[in-house]
Amino acid sequence: MARVVDIWYCQICSKANDIDTTCCYFCGGSQKSLECIWKCGNCELLNSNELTCDSCHAIKPNANTNKWACSKCTFHNDVKHHKCFICETSAINNYSPSGSKSLAIRKILPCYDKTKDLTCSQCNGRSPYFATNCDICGASKSELYVKKETISIGVNWEADSRNVETCSVCTAQYKANVLKCPICLTRKNSTNTMAELISDSDVSTSVEQQREEDEQESREILNRIIKTCRNFRDPFTDASFYPGAKSLYISGVYSGPQKEDPAKQWLRPSRVMKESDQRWTVFQPNKIASASDIIQGYLGNCWFLSALAVVTEYNQLIKNIMISQEFCPEGVYQVRLFIQGKWTTVVIDDLLPCDENGRLLYSQAKAKQLWVPLIEKATAKAFGCYEALVNGRCLQGLSTLTGFPCWSISLQNENSGGVETEVDRGLVWATLLSAKDQGYLMGASCGGRNMNLRDEEYDTVGLRPRHAYSVLDVEEVKTFNVNSSVRLLKLRNPWGRFEWNGDWSRNSPLWNGVYEHSTLNKGFQQGEFCISQEDFMKYFDSVDICKYMPNHNSETVGYNIVKNTCSTTEIHLCTLTVEESTDVDLTIFPCDRAPGEKDSRDLCIIIIERISANKVKFKSAVKSSKRKISPFVHCDANLKPGSYFVLCCSFNRWNSNARDSHIEGRLSCFFSRRARLCCLKVPNAEGILADALIQMILEKYRSGDCNRKQIIKNSVHAYYVSKNWSGIIVMVENKSENNICVVCDSKESTNVTTTRSDFKTQDVIPSNHRQIIQILSQVEISKKFTIHHVLQTSKADKEIHDPPLVESVSGLHCPRPITF
Incomplete structure (x- = not known):
């Protein structure tokens, strides 16, 4: 096979190597040879892994299933080993092809006997039938036989079906003598089988525990890179954020007010123009990082530096961000940032943009400290380039640097x-x-x-x-x-x-x-x-x-934000199970924003109490966030013990494309007490989204946040919500004995879009039904919007909807029977 390139870049240390070498000359990392690269059908990543995708861990087509890949160190182990030979991670905790972290070995290995799993009486953890002790807490083998119910997701049991229950919500199977599903805690004997389990989290973990685990893994990689750089006496250069115009500007070309690009060169600290005889340090010895140390440079990112200055109020927060806290002669550093709802360790080199005189062009810190320009560079890499940091909000900076809820x-x-x-x-x-x-x-x-x-x-x-x-x-x-x-x-x-x-x-x-x-x-x-x-x-x-809450528990799950209700698609609901009264903070982050892209998408979170733990039906809305155009939206609530649904929506880009029915996102959750999350995928056939919004409107009316309730005629009411809603939502309630025709004309509104295909709608609402007539949403955040609507009603016999309720809007605007 002919070679198309002369070099390849190592994914571990980013060094360039000759194409004829199979291992990295600097760190020993394996080359992804052109002959063995395969494209993952799930996430489309190019891989050289012989069994699973490096990103989502989906199985390679025609892969050898006599081995399983460790999720921690990626070593391929024989099926007879229930722990990784390299790092001793349990096979139970490895990733499944769908990306969920639960029971992967049962899905990957057809030869595994899933009916013999053991449950520990001490920690309730699961271990393979051949384990000599508990994989989770190390309890002796005798403790593994006290509790014997087992779980199998998506697989038929070979046991007598009379002794098996199937969960109506997450489809897990468990023995008949168990009262609740061990996965989502739903009580048995439910007849609803509509929901499909997407991802399941164990009980939420503390913020500090998560950070320590992340840092431990990051330091192993950092030490390996430093070791190879020392061996070959060559400083680290980040090939994924190469020192050039593409790392500086969104378009890759300077287009600023000056005639010439002020960024003339990239220099390491040792070559930056000296202003004192002090040595370069990450943090000044025996001195706490201070807001007064921060100096803004040529870049217009005051929002980010203001957030950084605020974070210095807690010195430990700055230390948590800078994983690398000592000056590194090899020029490699790690910075931990919260990007799009997920903690990310960003590896960077110490090449910094400078002017023609060798002075730092962008932000810097007094006393030749590097923590400010290094954090700025890591954020620029995470956002795509330095120019992407221009024009932001302190709100976004606080979220990126701390990971805590912000509003x-x-x-x-x-x-x-x-x-x-x-x-x-x-x-x-x-x-x-x-x-x-x-x-x-x-x-x-x-x-x-x-x-x-x-x-x-x-x-x-x-x-x-x-x-x-x-x-x-x-x-x-x-x-x-x-x-x-x-x-x-x-x-x-x-x-x-x-x-x-x-x-x-x-x-x-x-x-x-x-x-x-x-x-x-x-x-x-x-x-x-x-x-x-x-x-x-x-x-x-x-x-x-x-909201700085270091002692809280947290959990983050992937979540698809609803922006379409085609009948061929599903709605994602996050199940939140609370066993004791808990303060909850939820934040939704969309993950499809391009570098430098302005905020143009509205977001909203709705928390709804379930009518029972075994049905996908709503009791009442508990709390909802503001709906606004923002990088993320936050919602907090105090929840009593029970089971809840969390629904996230976006309306100003509603469309009829079934393939574009969701926005990929991540839901970040903080709890004052431990709680359990479970993400479900539910078909939209029963108007779940319409019911959720109607519940939200009624909750806002009860709490006084609904702008007004208009009595049109006896037993016919119109509800309007525009306060903190970036537009308006109109819902009509018909409790009369006759069908009601409602004409809503919003054509004179400005800077808004509608979820219907026309600003003038005509709908016949049956007796004892409610219907969301229109949702108008702000389009351009930098401009004011106006809402003008006229509502007219009359009696009608035949049910009519104009524009028609096509697939993309039927789940949102269909009439719903009054059952609550």
Whole structure:
């Protein structure tokens, strides 16, 4: 076979090797030879693995199934071994072809006797029938025979069918004397067999435990790369983020305001122009990383540096981000970031963009510390390039750096489709105080898109419009006046200069009238200043809050966000099982956003209590998030013991393409108590999405978040939701004895799209039915939208829908019987 390239790049150390070598010259990694590459039919990745895909672990076509691949070290083991020969990982915990982590060996190996699995009485873990002790906790073999019920997913048992129960939700099989399904905890004797188990997680793990496991695996790879670089005396160069224009700019070509590209060269720290005799370090010895160390460079990524400055409030968070905390002569570093809902260890080299004089072009830290430019470079690699970091939100930076739930509070009156909602200043202050008292992280956006002030007004008071600031402290300060106090915030400009010069600034005479015990005016660092709440809400647009919860448990699962209801597709529901009252924080991340792409997709989360644990039916909506155009959306709730569904939707790109019915995403979950997640795939034949949205509307009406309920006539009501909804949803309820014809005309609305093919609709709603008539969604986030609709009703005999309820909308807009 003719060779088409002269070199190949090692996937472990990224070094270039001669095409005729089979192993990497630097680290010994195996070459993916051109003859053995095969394309995975599941994720389309090119592989050289002889059995499973390197990404999703699907089986190679015509693969030898007498071996199984370890999910941890990828070593291929003989079927007679129930533990990996290299790392001793249990075969039970390896990945199945579908990517789920449960019972893979039973699916991969046809010779495995699945009816003889053993369950440990100590930890409830499962082990193969030939195990000498528990694979999970190490309990003796005698403990493995106390509890003998076993599970088989998608396989018929050879035992008497009278002794076997099949779960109606996840289709797992278990012995008849067991009251609940061991996988999803559904009670037996259910008749619903609609749901299919996609992924199953064991009980959620702590944030700290997950980090330690990730770091341990990452350090093994890092040490191997460093060792090979030392052996061959060659510094590391990252071939996947090569020092060139493609790593700098989205288009691969400079298109900035200057005539010439300011990035003239990529230099390692030892060659960067010296400004002092200090040695380069990742962190300065015996000194805690500080927000005052951060210096913004040529790149317009103040949102990210503001978030980084806020994170320095907790030194351990910075240490968690920088896995490599010592200066590496070989130039290889690892940075841990939360990208699209998943923790990712990013490997980078220390080649940094510099100008023609050898000075660092982008961000840097004082005292020749590398933690700031290295974290910035790792984030640029994760986002695609440095230019992709321009124009963001502090909210996104906090999520990327911490992985904790994040959300925003608005400081300005909001106009939702022509309906203005006045901001509650007392509630804003109470939220800020509560966030600070609980140790949450905060950043503020100055002069956002909702502000009406001119740039000159910001310049006069020392602020920068369309700029992000770190919120360092919040305090109500008592003054000498009797029963008088002032609400103050302490902020920091990531530039380290240009400070607020109005009331309560650094040299303001107002400080002479407060008691000395206030800490806000003690030791101002460069770029730090204080500002009153009144002025803060005048010049700032919003505050981004990161819910720092290091002691909580967390879990992340793959999730398809609904944006179509074709009858040939399914809806993904996440089952959440809570055994004791739990605070839950959910965040949905879409995973199909291209580098530099603006946010253009709306997102929404709905939490619904199940009517029973053995049916895919809803009892009532518990909580729903705001629907907005954003990189992610957050929803929190306090859940009592029970079983719940989590549904994630997007409406402003609704279409009729059955192959494009979902958006790939990830659902990140945090729990104050341990909980169990199970992702299900449910056919949409019964209008599940319509029922979920109707439940959400009724819950919003009960809680007062529904804008209004209109009484059209006796027993006919219209519900409108536009508050925090990025558009409007209209639902009509017909409790009368007659069919009702409803005509809704929204043609005069602007900057919105509709889930129906026309802005004017006509629907006949049968007696004792509800129907979602229209959903209008904002299109362009940078522009205001207006909602104008007229609703007319009349009696009707024959059921008509115009436009017709085709497959793509039938599951959303079909009339639903009133059963709740």
